Amino acid sequence: MTNQNVLVSDVKGVAMAVAAMKNQSLFSSSVANSMIESGGGGGCNFTIPRSIKLLKVETAEVGGGAARVNAWVDSLRASSPPRVKSTTTAPSPLNQTEDEESSWNLHHPSAMSMFEQITNASKGKQIVMFLDYDGTLSPIVEDPDRAFMSDEMRKAVRAVARYFPTAIVSGRCRDKVYSFVKLAELYYAGSHGMDIKGPSKSNKNKNANQAVLFQPASEFLPMIDEVCKILMEKTKSISGARVENNKFCLSVHFRCVEEKSWAALAEQVRLVLNEYPKLKLTQGRKVLEIRPTIKWDKGKALEFLLESLGYANSSEVLPVYIGDDRTDEDAFKVLRDRGQGFGILVSKVPKETNASYSLQEPAEVKDFLRRLVKWKRLSTPQ
Numbered sequence: 279m280t281n282q283n284v285l286v287s288d289v290k291g292v293a294m295a296v297a298a299m300k301n302q303s304l305f306s307s308s309v310a311n312s313m314i315e316s317g318g319g320g321g322c323n324f325t326i327p328r329s330i331k332l333l334k335v336e337t338a339e340v341g342g343g344a345a346r347v348n349a350w351v352d353s354l355r356a357s358s359p360p361r362v363k364s365t366t367t368a369p370s371p372l373n374q375t376e377d378e379e380s381s382w383n384l385h386h387p388s389a390m391s392m393f394e395q396i397t398n399a400s401k402g403k404q405i406v407m408f409l410d411y412d413g414t415l416s417p418i419v420e421d422p423d424r425a426f427m428s429d430e431m432r433k434a435v436r437a438v439a440r441y442f443p444t445a446i447v448s449g450r451c452r453d454k455v456y457s458f459v460k461l462a463e464l465y466y467a468g469s470h471g472m473d474i475k476g477p478s479k480s481n482k483n484k485n486a487n488q489a490v491l492f493q494p495a496s497e498f499l500p501m502i503d504e505v506c507k508i509l510m511e512k513t514k515s516i517s518g519a520r521v522e523n524n525k526f527c528l529s530v531h532f533r534c535v536e537e538k539s540w541a542a543l544a545e546q547v548r549l550v551l552n553e554y555p556k557l558k559l560t561q562g563r564k565v566l567e568i569r570p571t572i573k574w575d576k577g578k579a580l581e582f583l584l585e586s587l588g589y590a591n592s593s594e595v596l597p598v599y600i601g602d603d604r605t606d607e608d609a610f611k612v613l614r615d616r617g618q619g620f621g622i623l624v625s626k627v628p629k630e631t632n633a634s635y636s637l638q639e640p641a642e643v644k645d646f647l648r649r650l651v652k653w654k655r656l657s658t659p660q
């Protein structure tokens with residue numbers, strides 16, 4: 279898919295951002311306090327925060343049939359690769375030699391081995407923790423409805439949230455991810471950040487706006503519902519295919535579909551998307567994700583949450599974002615561009631990433647979170 283970025287000053291872009299913002303029932307008060315730019319909506323009584331650039335519109339250009347479908351299929355195949363030890367004589371299925379693998383490890387060392395560097399960088403700063411859900415807090419499983427988080431992981435996340443403001447940032451519908459995590463003291467950004475809500479249980483952060491609720495894509499709700507129904511109908515004959523309604527976006531799952539049927543499934547997605555130019559496609563682990571063309575992603579959600587927490591343009595914050603998926607790259611990139619905090623990629627295999635460090639799997643994420651809590655406990659005067 280070709281994304282055509284329209285200039286920030288583009289009228290359509292402004293109108294779309296304005297329409298999205300108009301649908302807010304409740305808005306982050308800390309963000310609202312710092313709002314300085316007019317929404318440009320001619321008489322609208324709301325504004326857009328300076329630091330949040332929502333004004334780029336991506337136009338999905340869906341055409342080019344078979345080539346596009348083949349590219350998606352190839353990309354899906356690589357999205358959840360098995361771990362195969364490569365040798366210098368025989369490259370792995372990812373065409374990575376041992377040299378390349380050790381170079382990757384050098385550039386993205388384990389967050390466990392870099393633990394002291396991370397805690398040193400946090401001196402005098404507030405760590406804010408951002409956690410992706412699937413593949414980060416819960417292991418990848420075949421049935422998306424059964425991607426449960428272990429009690430030990432929940433305990434670790436609860437302990438982290440006691441010391442650091444903590445947000446779950448997921449592609450899933452917010453209610454669904456909450457039903458897995460079950461911790462009321464956290465911030466939740468569902469639908470790839472298009473559905474943000476503050477904690478329902480108070481936490482210690484006095485600067486934070488707990489009542490935050492932000493849904494920049496609400497105007498797309500009817501369209502997403504419509505496309506969900508169409509796709510369910512069109513894919514029902516493909517064994518193992520599954521369409522998941524994530525409220526402001528959709529997931530089309532390939533994991534349980536035989537590989538020989540992937541192209542047929544991807545073709546159905548392409549045909550439907552052709553009829554909806556206001557929707558675009560992104561990709562996760564054996565999943566195609568359909569979402570509105572507004573320029574809003576996990577990276578924007580991270581910036582929005584930092585602002586809601588009172589850390590807009592602050593040097594007193596150290597954001598740490600842990601995620602395993604391509605969609606998490608938007609957040610890693612924001613941290614890299616800001617030169618602030620650390621992105622940590624959860625992966626057993628080398629991947630192209632904007633993250634600084636790596637962790638192998640959810641079990642290691644849990645160990646990292648526990649270690650952070652232990653360090654904080656020991657370094658906090660009683």
Ligand SMILES: O=P(O)(O)OC[C@H]1O[C@H](O[C@H]2O[C@H](CO)[C@@H](O)[C@H](O)[C@H]2O)[C@H](O)[C@@H](O)[C@@H]1O
Binds near residue numbers: 412418422529567
């Ligand atoms: O942003 P995330 O929290 O990582 O959500 C991304 C997608 O996660 C889920 O799908 C993935 O996990 C499933 C359960 O382990 C697995 O079956 C699937 O193959 C993975 O792609 C979720 O079901 C999707 O809706 C999310 O978009």
